[in-house]
Amino acid sequence: xxxxxxxxxxxxxxxxxxxxxxxxxxxxxxxxxxxxxxxxxxxxxxxxxxxxxxxxxxxxxxxxxxxxxxxxxxxxxxxxxxxxxxxxxxxxxxxxxxxxxxxxxxxxxxxxxxxxxxxxxxxxxxxxxxxxxxxxxxxxxxxxxxxxxxxxxxxxxxxxxxxxxxxxxxxxxxxxxxxxxxxxxxxxxxxxxxxxxxxxxxxxxxxxxxxxxxxxxxxxxxxxxxxxxxxxxxxxxxxxxxxxxxxxxxxxxxxxxxxxxxxxxxxxxxxxxxxxxxxxxxxxxxxxxxxxxxxxxxxxxxxxxxxxxxxxxxxxxxxxxxxxxxxxxxxxxxxxxxxxxxxxxxxxxxxxxxxxxxxxxxxxxxxxxxxxxxxxxxxxxxxxxxxxxxxxxxxxxxxxxxxxxxxxxxxxxxxxxxxxxxxxxxxxxxxxxxxxxxxxxxxxxxxxxxxxxxxxxxxxxxxxxxxxxxxxxxxxxxxxxxxxxxxxxxxx
Numbered sequence: 001x002x003x004x005x006x007x008x009x010x011x012x013x014x015x016x017x018x019x020x021x022x023x024x025x026x027x028x029x030x031x032x033x034x035x036x037x038x039x040x041x042x043x044x045x046x047x048x049x050x051x052x053x054x055x056x057x058x059x060x061x062x063x064x065x066x067x068x069x070x071x072x073x074x075x076x077x078x079x080x081x082x083x084x085x086x087x088x089x090x091x092x093x094x095x096x097x098x099x100x101x102x103x104x105x106x107x108x109x110x111x112x113x114x115x116x117x118x119x120x121x122x123x124x125x126x127x128x129x130x131x132x133x134x135x136x137x138x139x140x141x142x143x144x145x146x147x148x149x150x151x152x153x154x155x156x157x158x159x160x161x162x163x164x165x166x167x168x169x170x171x172x173x174x175x176x177x178x179x180x181x182x183x184x185x186x187x188x189x190x191x192x193x194x195x196x197x198x199x200x201x202x203x204x205x206x207x208x209x210x211x212x213x214x215x216x217x218x219x220x221x222x223x224x225x226x227x228x229x230x231x232x233x234x235x236x237x238x239x240x241x242x243x244x245x246x247x248x249x250x251x252x253x254x255x256x257x258x259x260x261x262x263x264x265x266x267x268x269x270x271x272x273x274x275x276x277x278x279x280x281x282x283x284x285x286x287x288x289x290x291x292x293x294x295x296x297x298x299x300x301x302x303x304x305x306x307x308x309x310x311x312x313x314x315x316x317x318x319x320x321x322x323x324x325x326x327x328x329x330x331x332x333x334x335x336x337x338x339x340x341x342x343x344x345x346x347x348x349x350x351x352x353x354x355x356x357x358x359x360x361x362x363x364x365x366x367x368x369x370x371x372x373x374x375x376x377x378x379x380x381x382x383x384x385x386x387x388x389x390x391x392x393x394x395x396x397x398x399x400x401x402x403x404x405x406x407x408x409x410x411x412x413x414x415x416x417x418x419x420x421x422x423x424x425x426x427x428x429x430x431x432x433x434x435x436x437x438x439x440x441x442x443x444x445x446x447x448x449x450x451x452x453x454x455x456x457x458x459x460x461x462x463x464x465x466x467x468x469x470x471x472x473x474x475x476x477x478x479x480x481x482x483x484x485x486x487x488x489x490x491x492x
Contacts, residue, residue, distance in 0.1 A: 320357030
């Protein structure tokens with residue numbers, strides 16, 4: 001029986017090793033996605049990836065500076081005299097794109113290869129969140145109106161394009177704020193006016209898309225309207241309107257005289273010199289905001305004041321409804337959980353919480369050395385570390401560390417290979433694989449489960465993640481000369 005057990009364990013070990021080795025065999029695919037056409041120069045800041053990283057678009061200007069074209073997946077669009085900043089603009093699924101530009105003295109929206117009607121001016125051409133509609137604000141003959149899938153809404157003297165349009169999360173409702181001919185301001189939802197006021201500010205839809213709230217000004221005072229009725233009172237100023245994640249509660253910040261206060265479900269809090277945005281826990285049962293008084297900052301959690309601090313970082317609720325933030329007192333920093341401080345250090349970074357809410361990690365510094373604090377336990381000390389990341393299942397944590405000017409990834413306290421530079425690590429959805437981009441000092445390449453990809457590039461697009469899908473990782477990279485753009489698929 002003893003020998004049988006040993007034999008079975010040996011077989012299992014060999015199986016696991018072979019499975020691991022198989023997983024480390026990388027298959028790489030480099031897909032060319034375009035370069036500036038002959039006679040054109042790339043506008044570097046125009047490079048835009050699709051949300052799924054399968055497509056790349058960018059804008060080029062002719063060398064004589066007379067025309068501009070967009071290039072999407074290597075295909076050149078029609079010529080424009082000018083293309084607006086922020087375009088190409090991809091649909092949420094990445095299959096479609098928009099270009100907003102001018103041809104001579106008219107503005108147009110190009111949807112894939114279809115050109116819209118020309119207008120005097122066009123603003124904010126975009127897809128609805130579900131990607132099924134195209135909307136933009138047009139100006140023609142001195143009148144302004146929204147175009148929804150080619151159909152115009154009612155025209156107005158002006159539309160507040162900085163805050164319009166606003167979409168409900170289900171894309172079934174579209175709101176704009178407009179100036180009427182009588183000088184009054186109105187809000188229109190699905191081309192239906194909800195009233196007229198001296199001024200209307202940016203509307204907010206609830207997460208479930210069933211409710212709408214917006215600030216209005218009438219007779220010199222501001223109020224907030226929720227589903228057609230005023231909630232709370234009249235104020236000198238109103239800002240930061242938010243719904244709770246469950247859509248059952250509404251909060252905003254108001255000012256009367258020199259005092260700020262939070263208004264939650266119509267009820268006013270204590271008054272302070274300043275109040276920050278109100279946040280809610282996912283279950284809607286808890287709320288918090290930052291307040292400032294007598295040169296000190298503190299968090300008010302469910303109506304109770306936290307400790308007074310010199311500085312407070314971003315505050316948020318975790319998935320298990322704990323409130324977390326970074327606070328500084330007497331030049332020392334600590335992470336606070338439900339207004340209770342953890343250990344103070346010379347410096348701390350923002351806290352990171354696993355998806356299940358069971359683990360909390362952050363970087364901290366004592367003296368000149370940085371280290372990870374995971375569930376209150378201090379890790380190995382380095383010259384510097386970056387903000388940690390948890391795998392989706394919360395079982396693994398990884399971060400960038402720097403030692404002797406070398407960069408490397410630390411995964412579950414195990415140091416990876418050292419490089420002149422590495423980017424942030426990314427986990428697969430099941431948490432079983434990790435990938436990142438590294439540099440050997442000359443080229444950049446992907447590293448998957450510790451194995452270096454053979455395909456090397458001048459660089460990967462800055463600020464983009466690596467996306468896992470099934471057994472592959474997608475990134476976007478550049479080679480010179482050109483520059484030439486590529487989608488990189490690395491499979492295991």
